[in-house]
Amino acid sequence: MVLVDGHVHMHECFSVPGVFDAAAANFAAGARTLRSEGGYDAVLCLVESDKESFLDGVRTGRLGRVWRGQHGFWEIEPNSEPETLAVRCGSTRLNVIAGRQLVTRERLEVLALGTTAPLRDGEPMEATLAAVRDVGAAAVLPWGVGKWLGARGAVVARVLADPAWRDVFLGDNGNRLELGPDPKHFTAARRAGRRVLPGSDPLPLPGEEARVGAYGFAVDVALDPLRPAAALLAVLKSAAPFAAFGRRERLTRFVGNQLALQRRSSGRRG
Numbered sequence: 001m002v003l004v005d006g007h008v009h010m011h012e013c014f015s016v017p018g019v020f021d022a023a024a025a026n027f028a029a030g031a032r033t034l035r036s037e038g039g040y041d042a043v044l045c046l047v048e049s050d051k052e053s054f055l056d057g058v059r060t061g062r063l064g065r066v067w068r069g070q071h072g073f074w075e076i077e078p079n080s081e082p083e084t085l086a087v088r089c090g091s092t093r094l095n096v097i098a099g100r101q102l103v104t105r106e107r108l109e110v111l112a113l114g115t116t117a118p119l120r121d122g123e124p125m126e127a128t129l130a131a132v133r134d135v136g137a138a139a140v141l142p143w144g145v146g147k148w149l150g151a152r153g154a155v156v157a158r159v160l161a162d163p164a165w166r167d168v169f170l171g172d173n174g175n176r177l178e179l180g181p182d183p184k185h186f187t188a189a190r191r192a193g194r195r196v197l198p199g200s201d202p203l204p205l206p207g208e209e210a211r212v213g214a215y216g217f218a219v220d221v222a223l224d225p226l227r228p229a230a231a232l233l234a235v236l237k238s239a240a241p242f243a244a245f246g247r248r249e250r251l252t253r254f255v256g257n258q259l260a261l262q263r264r265s266s267g268r269r270g
Contacts, residue, residue: 001040002223002235003027003245005216007111007142007171007199008044009101010054014202014209017067020074024092026213030245034218041223042094043232044212045199047101047111050121055098058085083116083229095228099137104128106155108147111140111171113236114229125155129165138236140197142171143183145258156185160194169236174200174215175257178248195236198244205260215246 005027010019027042048054057063058076067074069089077086077093085096100112104125112119115137123131132139141156148156159165170189186196200215202208219240223231249257 001031001034001036001038002043002219002221002232003030003034003036003040003213003216004043004045004197004219004232005200005213006045006113006140006197007173007201008046008096008212009048009052009202009204010046011052011202011204011208013204013206016054016063017069017074019209019212020067020087020089020094021069021071022210023094023213024089026211026246027094030213030216030218033245034243036218040218041225041228042092042213043223043228044094044096045099045111045113045232046096047099047113049101049103052101055085055096055116079228080226081229083114084227086225086228093225095223097229097232102128102132106152108152108155109142109144111142112137113140114138114233125159126165129159129168133167136233138169138233139165139167140169140171142199142201143173143176143186145175148183148185153185157188160185160188160192166194167237168194170194170196172196172198172215172244172248174198174211174246174248175203175254176248177254178250195242197236197242198246200246203257203261205257205264208257213246215244215248217242217244219243 072089074087074089079086083098098116102110103121112132117135200211202211
C-alpha cells in the first residue's frame with residue numbers, strides 16, 4: 001500500500017526534522033485506520049512556489065543533509081530520480097516527491113506533481129495546464145478558502161467540462177472544515193469519474209508542520225523504491241481505487257488559522 005499526502009509545503013517557519021517526524025507519525029496513524037497489515041510506502045508530494053526552495057536547499061547543503069528527529073537521525077537515501085528526495089530514520093522511509101505550485105492569470109492555483117521543471121506563474125489556466133502536461137507532471141486544481149467562487153469558480157467548472165482536460169485532478173485540502181459540505185465542483189468531478197486527491201496543505205504558521213501526512217489518500221500498490229515519482233505518476237493515471245485517510249480541520253482551529261493568516265498578511269503590508 002502507498003500512503004500519499006498530495007499537497008505539502010516546507011515553509012520557512014517549519015523545522016525540517018519536525019516535518020519528517022510528524023509525517024511518519026501521521027502516516028502510521030493513517031495506516032492503522034486503514035488496517036494496513038502488510039506495511040506501506042509513504043509519499044509527500046512537495047509543491048513549491050517560486051518563493052520556496054527546500055529541495056534546492058537540501059541539494060546544496062544549505063539546509064543540511066542529516067537531521068536529528070525525535071526517534072533518531074533522518075538521513076538521505078540514494079535513488080534514481082532527480083524528482084525524489086528519499087529520507088530514512090530507522091525503519092521509516094519517506095519519499096518526498098518534487099512539484100510546483102503555480103498561480104494562473106485568473107489567480108487560481110495549479111499543482112504540478114512529480115516535476116522539477118521550471119514552470120511559469122501568471123499564464124492563463126489552459127496554458128498552465130498544457131505546460132504541466134508537457135513536462136509529464138500530474139496537474140491538480142486544489143481547493144482553497146474562497147478561491148472557487150464567482151468568476152474563478154466558473155474557470156474551474158470550464159476545465160471540468162472540457163474533455164481535453166480529463167487528466168486534470170481536483171485537490172481536497174486538510175484545512176477545509178471537517179463538517180462542511182463538499183464543494184459543488186467535487187461532486188461534479190466525482191460524478192464524472194474524475195478523482196479528488198486529498199492533501200494536508202499546511203499553512204505558513206508555526207506548528208502547522210504537525211499536519212503533514214495527516215490528510216491524504218491510499219492506493220493498494222507498491223512503489224519502485226528507486227523510482228517512486230515515476231511509479232506514483234503511473235498510479236495516478238491508472239484505475240486503481242483510492243481511499244482517503246485522516247481528518248480535515250475542526251471549526252475552532254479553522255477560525256483561529258484564518259485569523260492568524262489575516263494578522264500575518266496585515267503585518268507584511270504594514
